[in-house]
Amino acid sequence: MTEDLFNSLLKYIKSCNTNFSLSNNTGAASRQTRTQEIPTAVLFTGVNTPDHTVMFSNLRTNLQQKISPLVASLTSKTCTTIRNIIQQVLGQIIHQSSQMSFSDDEEDLNPKSAPCTLNTLADWYYDKYKKVGNFPSPAKKKRSENEDTVNADSSPNLPNIVIIFEDLESFTLKPLQDFIMICSSYQCRLPMVFIFGVATTMNSVHNSLPKLVSSQLCMEKFQVPPPSEYMTRLLDETLLNADVPFKLGPKVFEYLLDVFLYHNFSISYFMKGIKIAILDHFFSCSLSYLILPEKNSEVMTQHIKQTDPDAVRQLPSFMKYVEISPHSKQKSLLLSDKALKEELAKLLEDFHLYHKNFFIMLNCLHILVGKLPKYPLGKQRRELYLLCLKQFICDTEQYQEAMNLLRFLSKDELENMLISCQESLLKQTLTDPCIPVCSKLCDFLKMLEDLDGMKLEEENKGNSDDEELAQLPKRTNLHNLRKTLQEMDKKKKKLSPFEKLREEIISYMDSNFRIFLKCPSSIPLHEVFYYDSLPILQDYFTVCPRAAIQKALSQPHSYLKCSCCEADPGVILSSFPDVCVAYKLHLECGRLINLYDWLQSFITVLEDSENKPKRKDQHKVLQARFIQAISELQFLGFIKPTRQKTDHVARLTWGGC
Template sequence: MSTSSVSKGCFVFKPSAKKKKTSLTVADYFNKGLKDSEGGEMRFESCQLLWQQMKSETEQLQEDLNKKLFDNLTRFLRQSHSNFHEKKDSWSCRMRSSEIPTAALVLGVNVTDHELTFNSLSEVLHDNITPFVVLLQAKECPGIKQLLQKLLTQLMGRSADVEFDEEEDHVAISQSKMNCSLASLAGWYRKVTKKTNSPMKKTNSPSKKRLSSSVHWQSPPVVVLFKDLESFTASVLQEFIVISSQYIRDLPLVLVFGIATSPMIIHRLLSHSVSSLLCIELFQSLSCTEHLATIVDKLLLTNHFPFKLSGKVLQVLITIFLYHDFSVRNFIKGLQLSVVEQFHSQPLSVLCCSLPDARKRTKNFSHGQCENIRHLSSFMSYVECQTPEKQVKLLTSDSYLKERTQKFLEDLHSYHENYIPVLRCLHHFTSILPKYPLGKQIRELYCTCLEKKVWESEDYNSALLLLRMLAKDELVATLHKCVDVLKPCSGKQLGSALVKLEAFLVHFQSPEVESLGGMEDEDTSPQKALQKKTDLYQLQKTLLEMKETRRSKKPTKFESLRLEVVDFIDSLVREYLAPPEMQPLHEAVYFSAASTLRRHLNAAPRVALHTALNNPSCYLKSLECDGGSVSSAAPDICIAYKLHLECGRLINLYDWLEAFATVVGSADRSDSNSSKPVYEIIHARFIRAVSELELLGFVKPTKQKTDHVARLTWGGC
């Protein structure tokens, strides 16, 4: 474009320095939302370090829990095709019957955890059994053609790990041009194993050493893992099994079925003629509840990690597990979210670390961090119980507060060291009682003890009554378990308790107590009278005599000793199992925001959707709160939603459109001379808003009236 400037010339404009786009790190996102940014970096580093330790512990636990299952599967796979080349009698029989070795792996209904289990199993098989492992999902195999294509693609893609020369590379590259059939797969397998076992090719590449090592034998099997057997189409499975059985002589194939429900699903999906082609062996994984019990025991009921959960938070996580998904993986994610929320929302979470580090950090506290301590409810409760002089020093002197804070941290650490062993001892006693008054699992007892003083509950008192009637063998066995629990604490505060329990065991082994432990009262005349035929009066008299005899009877040494044991356990509970809210500064290590956790993990989409449509200002900050009225500035779907709330079960589309146009088009009509184009635009916007509401499930077309839609939600006239 030309310029009409008075003077023409050449002007140089230096480009402004472009700001380099800096990518935000996780720490930036973490520190951005902190209410109290002081110590933000230290909180983020502590959070990362703590979760890495907990994550490594969970991964090790999962490995240990799956080890037995994977060992059994590995043994089965080693035996399935071990005599593929020797062609022994058993293998000849299997070839004649065309049976395919099949492992039915029952993993349970926690489907979200199956992915992790199958990935770990695939790695174990690939490292110890065979390089030919295939993972198949039902959504990727709608037909037999797609299943075979996926099978060949994964195998020949995996063959890159065991390629030995350019010829085999050519085989892998040209896989897209090959026919997707088991005949081509058998030929490819024959070539690969022939190259692998060739004596001339044994030392040229690390891949050959890997395949020809002692871990992988000659002609390793081809393992096909069906992750979700219930989701596969029955016809696809049947066709694949029938075709595979024809090539079992040339291809050592092994199938692994991932089952979430019951092994009977195999016979429901497959006909008898097809299932007879399988040599099935059943494998059962560890129960998800047992897995959860191990996770709780190793992560929460331990002093290795300073982070703790309050009773309500733990109850939320367990409730979601028991009533929603049975997923240990989601439980761990909830635990991770709790860790992040604690360090993000609590400024004093810098003290959620080891005791020596917490002491060092306390010494470097600023005045603002000291004020954060003074605002804690547990600290204020502690201050109220002190003398006026100490109250003044705690509220005004930062140096004195730091000294007391170190003492609080030491007491909190000692509290946790004593809490867990005594909790385990109480669980050993209550878990053998009928009807389990305090819960069968230790996590139930733990939740109860975290929320309140357990000794004030009726269940606890009923448990004590039952404990006072325990038999000698049960009582002695439980005492031995408690001694084993307290032995690691022998040099600490619970050392005296350990000595006392060992003394009880010695007393129970004395001859007098042993002779009286299981004996009945020698005077059995009332009991003998009950065995005779008698009338109602004599029966009532006999029962009264028995009652009086029991009252006047002097307790034996065994009964006295049993009462002493129960009273001693009760004293331990009252001394060491106080709720954590009674400990000053417990907020630094206990996460208690159960509502926040429930909102993230157990969301209510219907409530959130209604809030977003009925009051969009909650999410769109640019909109002012309209107090319930229909605003033209709101999105179209929000306007249509508010108008449909005023209608009954059937909504007239024309009336709905007129109301929508009244709200939306008033400003546009005043600015425009012609209302026709404006109305057409409003009509299009209305159609789109109604379509979105139909997609969300609020309305649907109806055949009762062609110009009406039916409302699918409650409310209205």
């Protein structure tokens, strides 16, 4: 999805500084101090900051490969002063240029020893490109030898110097403003282009840069697609694709979606969740090797031959399948391994066919209900898919509400929906059960077109109804009037040809949805393809730092896996790490801890009573180790200094987490 954005961005950067000439670096031109506007691309990246690093890395690679090797990428963490900014620019540009050098004899400037100024960069740029003359190809070099000597200064397409500010809002304002002003004064000597990464709005740029600074920039806006579009594209190519056999269960899928939509908007976080789910599924499920695309039939056959029959029989879905099978078949599946493997091959084939039919009809259902008022089945396809994962969707209230709303569609709306369904079906490889659906939709569309000739009959019926109303007596009693109106209402309940056809279409689609959109959990062997272990995934992503730290300090054996640290919870061994000894001793103290008493207890634990210290400086070593241990506890937030008593520290944590 970023390909179109990158193409437009690269096209803009390529069109910048087209009139730049190296002659500006010579003579009186090099002493000019007049400022010029710097071409600036303002890239609105959105609030999904965890994904920005990958995006800017890809952007930098594209720039270096297609536009210019002179690209510097700056972040607020490493650019706190004007000197840091210039150092980063010089270091990245000169170092990158030396790696992509076109000549072995070319000597590049050492950025560490050179003065940290843009004048150094300007001189280096002039010395470098007056020789190479805009990356001449070997053919151009040979041609230039036979022609008159061409002045390198007149090269029309010298490479731009592209400087990327990845997180503009986080930069320290004064160094950033000074750097822009300095660059504007060097624009006549250096063809610079800025790229501002902005996570919020244009107001943040104007708030960061005063008018004097922003007037030096010629800004062009570029918008990164929202994270929801990335998510839709990702799901369409992975979890909502029948060619990918591995799927997420409803609990895991809903959890990852909620984290994405309500917490971080991070695609990379979502992808990490899928990767962990795949790893855990293949590690924990003994039959996960059966997850293969249908096209790998030969490999699948070999895997089936090596399958453990007992592992298949223990699957809950297979046990239900055996229960509903005929008695003779039950006996063969439970006792004959050969019959079991033959049935396993058939079930796997049926499961792949189920996936294909499922996603084909899921697309059709989404087209029909995706634009209904109040979106009873959700606006996005992922919402509809989640409902299908949880239960049989045709039995839900939302589905019934959607079907009722479809019965109020106009002819044009219904016709457009059927055309969209037909186009969706034609784009996919249809299975044998879905081919009749496509042909039936074509018939329905023809029938809708034929209804145009029936409008005259409907108008005539409307006129006859008006005549009946006109024939009502002007004076009558209430009983007779009510009876007459009830009879007329019964006549009006007769459906028009369009209403009959609409009801037929909705009923036909409803019957197909009930056939093909069965809940995955009702299909045999769904445990092989679907991963739904939510607690394990939450352990990876919903971390509890305090619990992990306290467990490591109180039970070091659980992390170190050494026999010397195995002990009961209340025992303190001398083999424990120093910080663990200090931590367990501090648990025995109150709100204020005397450092001297703590030190003596620490020394008592670590000294071996049988082998008393022979060295005179042994206590000094233990004292140093104690100081380091309590410093680590202070860093972890368990203690802090107190002004109440200078030789005490205050305890900050109590009890478990």
